[in-house]
Amino acid sequence: MDLDKTLRDASIPSEQKRQDAETISKRESDFLRFLRTKETPQNFQTIKIIGKGAFGEVKLVQRKTDGKIYALKSLIKTEMFKKDQLAHVRAERDILADSKDNPWLVKLHASFQDTAYLYLLMEFLPGGDLMTMLIKYEIFSEDITRFYMAEVVMAIEAVHKLGFLHRDIKPDNILLDRGGHVKLTDFGLSTGGKKTHDNAYYQNLLKNSTSKDRNRNSGYFNDAINLTVSNRGQINTWRKSRRAMAYSTVGTPDYIAPEIFNGQGYTYLCDWWSVGAIMFECLVGWPPFCAEDTHDTYRKIVNWRECLYFPDELVLSRDSESLIRR
Secondary structure (H helix, E strand, O other): OHHHHHHHOOOOOHHHHHHHHHHHHHHHHHHHHHHHOOOOHHHEEEEEEEEEEOOEEEEEEEEOOOOOEEEEEEEEHHHHHHOOOHHHHHHHHHHHHHOOOOOOEOOEEEEEEOOOEEEEEEEOOOOOEHHHHHHHHOOOOHHHHHHHHHHHHHHHHHHHHOOEEOOOOOHHHEEEOOOOOEEEOOOOOOEEOOEOOOOHHHHHHHHHHHHHOOOOOOOHHHHOOOOOOOOHHHHHHHHHHHHHHHOOOOOOOOOOOHHHHHOOOOOOHHHHHHHHHHHHHHHHOOOOOOOOOHHHHHHHHHOHHHHOOOOOOOOOOHHHHHHHHO
């Protein structure tokens, strides 16, 4: 369809039409070759498990025939059916397939399945992820933060240009290649123009959190952890629990935009909200709405105007604070 439209457009020079035709033809050929790929789990030897999620796990694997290293994501079919996640998984597969040559997104080499699992064979990035770096270094300088945030912005823009919202931008999903450059991964909650998704996943989270503490008075935010530089012991306790939360199947809501919880509809802006939350953590040492209880985090995000707090002990440049607030 794209080729026909190009050829019919009289305003496009003949040479440009030829180049476009060659590009589209190569893309189609690559995609058909991608569809013909016949892989099975038996083709790979597991080196170690590098991640776990609600619907499966990610393994570091080596292909037996050529010794090449990959990340193999396996998703349990019954769990996806049970929790109505098929549309989300399809969105993840589509965006990875559509972005095969995109330098900002993790590359998908093949997808295949058996009776129990759906498999996504992806490139392995040896640089780890941004969460691991935050756990190790706790706070970045403004120069280092500027570098990572600039690359994250470019990566998110690449996702949006494909017509998708990521909806799960967080340090765990920002991977680093061998040269230390950013690539986005985990598009399991992404949505795009091919299918409309509702907010049921997030609505249930918020519903559960409000039912737990329904009898709290209007001052409940005072019960949540209030981190400052001076209470170092409390910060370290939070960091230990954060480390466990980062690699659990539950995850953390620290970076989710308030409009997603409110169910009022949302746009590409929800991904930019997450960038601000991550930038805050890079410079301050913890996410802006963190709490000892995730239910308190939900409420602090929804009431962010009253809960956004910059510690007085830390000195941030005017540009940094302004960008976070925007």
